Amino acid sequence: MELPEEVKKVPVKERCKIATITAIMKAIEFCDGALDQFFIELGKLIGIELDNPLSEKCELILEHGITKDVCTNIRKAMEWKMCKAWKELFELEKKGEPITYDKLGEFLSKAHKELEAVCYEKYGITI
Numbered sequence: 001m002e003l004p005e006e007v008k009k010v011p012v013k014e015r016c017k018i019a020t021i022t023a024i025m026k027a028i029e030f031c032d033g034a035l036d037q038f039f040i041e042l043g044k045l046i047g048i049e050l051d052n053p054l055s056e057k058c059e060l061i062l063e064h065g066i067t068k069d070v071c072t073n074i075r076k077a078m079e080w081k082m083c084k085a086w087k088e089l090f091e092l093e094k095k096g097e098p099i100t101y102d103k104l105g106e107f108l109s110k111a112h113k114e115l116e117a118v119c120y121e122k123y124g125i126t127i
Contacts, residue, residue, distance in 0.1 A: 024042075046079055066119065068122075071125040080115060081111040081112055084107070085108045088107040089103065
């Protein structure tokens with residue numbers, strides 16, 4: 001697919017981030033807002049069991065934190081970000097607050113920024 005010239009001017013990293021968030025939002029829309037089912041399906045795609053609010057695998061991923069391996073392996077980075085966002089959504093749900101598309105986007109963006117910062121500060125790795 002040929003990209004328009006104005007899109008080519010945007011750095012690849014930023015284009016990828018926008019495309020990923022757009023795809024996620026579209027998928028949630030397609031799921032009629034069923035976030036639980038969306039996360040279960042997304043988890044299956046990236047190898048995370050999300051059948052319960054915070055699966056054991058997600059708990060382990062978050063417990064181990066952001067390692068050099070997480071910073072250099074896209075699959076592990078995605079697992080960490082999704083687990084982090086899922087945990088934030090679960091915390092909202094426990095408080096009785098509504099879970100919205102905006103909150104999902106906010107938590108994914110927040111997780112990505114945290115991952116970027118830790119990878120750079122701790123390992124000198126830019127993601």
